[in-house]
Amino acid sequence: MNFNTSYFNQMRSRRWFLGECGYGLGSIALTSLMADRTQAAPADPLGPRQPHFAPKVKNVILLFMGGGPSQHELFDYKPKLGELDGSLPPADLLKDYRAAFINPNSKLLGPKFKFARHGQSGAELSETLPELAKIADDICIVKSLKTDAFNHAPAQLMMSTGSQQFGRPSMGAWATYGLGSESKELPAYVVFNSGGKGPSAGISNWGSGFLPTVYSGVEFRSTGDPVLYLSNPPGITPAGQQQQIDAINKLNRRRLEMLGDPEVATRINSYEMAYRMQASAPEAIDLSGETKETLDMYGVEPEKSSFAKNALMARRLVERGVRFVQLFHESWDQHGGLKSGIAANCKATDQASAALVKDLKQRGLLDETLVIWGGEFGRTPMVQGGSDGRDHHPNCFSIWMAGGGIKAGYTHGETDELGFNVTSGEVHVHDLHATILHLLGFDHTKLTYRFQGRDYRLTDVHGNVVKELLA
């Protein structure tokens, strides 16, 4: 059987096929990528693209600590808060302050853990982060993050999409829209979930909003099928699958020839990539090739789902050209059980987070990868409940970053003596977004998409690149 008629060859010669045939992918009009609507739309929405200027990194791994980790127990040591434990906060601090759960006029609660300085940089970390302490000189701690929302879902959306309202594209979607994909076999944007439950803002955390849906994050699992419906049904072998897909594509090529619609060519490509993904995705999550040292470094037990396993997956995916990996670990909402909760969460995440940075570094990948660890907001210096809980707090919280273009061994920003407000070096979530896009090679004011008559961007009308964080 030969379908290569002249018309078909003509199309082939016009490079409508496979590698290049993303043309018309989903009839998506990719307007205004660079805020210039006269520029021709890129042919393949997932084809690799150059950003505005030379990027510092090409991959991002976001370790999203859902629930709101307590800065008081992790990064932002306030001896004064310990001294004032049990007393009421100054009244002027509480003016116009709204809390989610507690009566704002609740007693102050001192830090639950000891802190010490680590590394040459002398980064101050709590004793619950012993592994992070060992790479203190590789990371940049930001103690002065600030957000606008103090309920989980809106605050997570703020972190993930730059807006408290639903319907906006996530950071990973923007990055993929701007840079395309380097992998022909794996999705460009992959998401993992671990911890007690799923993230509060759900799939909108990795949604494409008004961007084309090809830029949505794809949920992976570290056990079973990594991607939904990846496995053939029982009784269909890879060979059988290939025979059937070959038949589908033979008939689809004939249809392409008859109809001339490039969308059919894209479908052919989709089926071929699906087939390739059936081999490459299981390979990507197959840890049998990892050494015992590596598994131990992360603390991975191969049969068990865990944050550690997801962190190792993140490295493996980045190695394979996945652009943006987002790990959600939703378990940091310590309204009560603060001390034991933080300790348990650190046990689950500290080692693997530090291992990820070390592993990327030893493989020479850290220079081209940005690792971010953080949640959607911080926690109150005031107590919730008896003496072992804290409420949501948007005024200040802490994160850390590591990787290409980031000033390692640096701690940025200061909060007041109670860890209530930022006193210097404020980094709003919009500023963080601007900085991340900058590292990826984008002017955040120019990575736009026209929707509802307006050029939208991740940072809306806000955001400044935080130069101090840059190496």
Place this chain on the structure above:
Amino acid sequence: MSTTLPRLVCLTVLLVISFALTSSRIQAADGPAAPIDFNRQIRTILSDKCFLCHGPDESTRQADLRLDLEQTAKHEIDGVAPIKPGDLEHSEVLNRILSTDASIQMPPPEHGKSLTPAQVDLLKQWISQGAPWATHWAFTAPVRPEVPSAAISDWSTIPIDQFILQKLASNNLAPNPPADEASLVRRVYFDLTGLPPTIEELDAYLESEHPEKYKQLVDQLLASPQYGERWGREWLDAARYSDSDGYEKDSPRISWLYRDWVVNAMNADMPYNEFVTQQIAGDLLPNATIEQKIATGFLRNSMVNEEGGADAEQFRVEGMFDRMDAIGKAILGVTTQCAQCHTHKYDPLTHAEYYQMFAFLNNVYEADVVYHSPAQREQIKAIQSQVQQLEQLAKTQRPDWSEKLLAWVEQQRTQLPSWQRVQLERRSFDGQKFRFLDDKSVISESYAPTFSDDEFYGDLPAGTSFQWVRLELLTHPQLPSSGPGRALNGTNALSELDLYLLDQEGKATELAWESIVADVNPATKTVDGLHYIPSQDKDKPRTSGAAQFAIDNDVKTGWSTDFGPADRNQSRHAVLKLKDRVLMPEGSRLIVTLRQKHGGDDSDNKENNIIGRFRVSISDDPLLLTQKDRLLPWAVDDLLHTDRVRWTAENWQTVFEYWRTLQTDLTSLNQQIADVLKQFPEPTTQLVVQERPHPRQSHILSRGDFLKPTAAVNPGVPSFLNAMPQTAEPDRLRFARWMASKESPTTARVIVNRIWQAYFGTGFVSTPEDLGTQSDPPSHPELLDWLACELMENEWSLKHLHRLIVTSSAYRQSAHVTPEKLERDPANRLVSRGPSFRLTAEMIRDSALYNAGLLDLTMGGPSVFPDAPAFLFQKPASYSNKQWDSHLPGQQYRRSMYTFWFRSVNHPVLQVFDAPKADVACVKRPRSNTPMQALTTLNEISFLRASHALAARVLKIDPTANDEARLAYAFRICTSRTPEPDEMSVLTDLLKTQRDYYTKTPQAAEDLVKHSVPREAETKCDLTGTSITTAEHAAWITMTRTLLNLDESLSK
């Protein structure tokens, strides 16, 4: 500073200088001067490049210059104007655009919005032609344009075709020949019903020689119930319909009656203006029916945030913004979101006008209505008539009943104890929020815990003495089924009520109860009224029942007011007597504690069982010393406090119903009545809006922040749209009628545009949510207006519109694309060919099941749970463990539009094919084409079941049929056409390899057949008793799997 300063200074100051700098560069544009269309060619440039700083928004306006208004844009000073008609040299806007001096160049280089040479050229031509101005096309009501006389042989002469032909001709394109009949029939079936034609339907059409057979088919499809489902689903996207609340908890909600209302309205061809009116204000129509109230579910499709600590008012306002956004996108085609925070940058919608529109919608309770199906309504009628007969009998037995009743009322009125309401203040803080109302009642809002100890301070003047406490459980429109509880059916159970005296030193002493009486004491039952099993009570089940349970020091028992569906949602009360009289000491306070431990184990699934609204009063009235063992029903008590002269017949009936239960000689009749009422059917509910009796004052919210209200605003419409007539109708109804009016410039155009988009892939305006100044000009402005007028002048009949479109020659063209057309009309905006593209998510799944003979065409009712990977609905993939009842019967094969839609976890099959998440209104689905889709149709279980059933179906035809005949049959089911020989040869080759494999590998055959056997439809596919082997069935499953995955099977 020096580089930015000049731009901030009034433009006119600089005119002379800049004129000198740039005049030498200005030349007339080249080429013949074809008349420039201001709206299409110029306004878009000005809007995109200039309006941000020189447009409607005063707060960001630079140099006090407006270019969106003709008057200001052409305002001349000293012979120079921003735009001087016919005078390029003295048109400062042009000078600035052409300037190379970065300090005065416009748009400022750092904005990155420079004009292209072609755009500059257009501006020059336009100014040279006298700079004619026009109102934005979409902001004046459509006027029926003249139909062009373009025509070609074998094309119809209906106006659609003439408009299309004219445009094609002006682009030097010719239309395609008509599609072959089978392709056309397939197209129109999918377009009108969302399903493909069956082979029988296809054959009947092909064989018919009736000259009007196509028109007949169209009429038949428009009359089929599936039409309403297909086009109803289209509207439900815009209405952001979902079965869950969204946000973190994303709890299930009951809203499917609205979905069914939409489908029914489509099928009944409800005029579109009425369709819109009912959804905005159906409840305010005179004598509104239950269906008209249900229609307002449109406004309630907004998300609700009940996560712990959420401020109810904040998220009520977010919901209001969402309503405005949905109306803007779905009905008006005007982007409203910008004006939430500031005056619109491009369209003439001011910040104040946004909140004036907001005010129309702001005066509502987020309520729900109780709904009984028509059959239940009959049942209720029968119950009521039985009760009435029995009561009549009672009256006959007691001819003196009215005197006795009156005497009883008079006597009761003298025995009403006086109560002092206690002002409560929140003492305990958890995620639940309380609102303290003026009548001293307290309403629970936002997060609804399943377990809580809610503590309140109560302040009474020192020296107050009391021995009795009254607890009222009160209904409220915002509670489920009006309450008084917050459980799904509006009930609750109070585990314990505790009272403490807090002395000056902060020491709390518990006050002991002596007794409690209530107006209801339901029989004891285990807590099973909600759909959960309380996991922590396996050993000792919790119970609810009589009021005594609230003071028995056992939190496993609780007082419930649930007396069954007949009178469940009523205000109730209890009176508690303290062992000792309390005399309030100086400086002490009361602490009232509601212990509520009767919820389920998951607050994320609305498993609470808490009080919705309550009030506490105290008394020391000696009348209470003689109280009986049962209180007057709350409603009767309440009536007795009012002037009986004003009682209505209904009020008297309420009192009578109670009075008769006190008559010992009527015991048997009362028992009979009680028995009859036990038959009262359980209703379902629907989220609706309900007008508040006392208007809520709306304000402009600075930056859209609900904590920053500024000026008060009253309902009003934006001045750039049609004026609103003054009538005596309620505001929200006036607003609805205003939108649904023929004078509205956008309403008809918006729906016409969206329907066109559904047929052809792109609307006349490519941005269906926005017809404003930032939108691209329409591809066929005259046709858009002509169709809008046609719709309005035909009683807003959508079916009329559909009939016109699908009977046009434009629609009936072949879909073949030549390279030339692909280049010159890539997205088919000019309709140079017939529409053919990937089906919607629902159509893809529905057609696979339908082709296999599995689809269940039952319409309406609660949403269903077709199989999906269970982990998706469990932590940590999902925030909470969601109920996904796929084990129940009847869940697998319903049309996809009935799939339960959790906003945070969409059904993966629908999600992967771009079904909207429903978090915001969606008026244009993307149409992606991805490997994940391929994996889904290849491997997902419903598609495998379809392959299995279709294979069985094919194998069961004529036993003498050969492979080719069976393949041709299956191919035709999937694609509506017969395969060509070269295609057949691909298929027979594949069949041979698959048959060989499965014959040699019986285990694989068995695995495949077993895995894909369609649950609940096993008998349909049963091949036992035939000569067909498992290997043969397996081989054919791979064949039908292949066929169902063809691009052609997935396309219309």
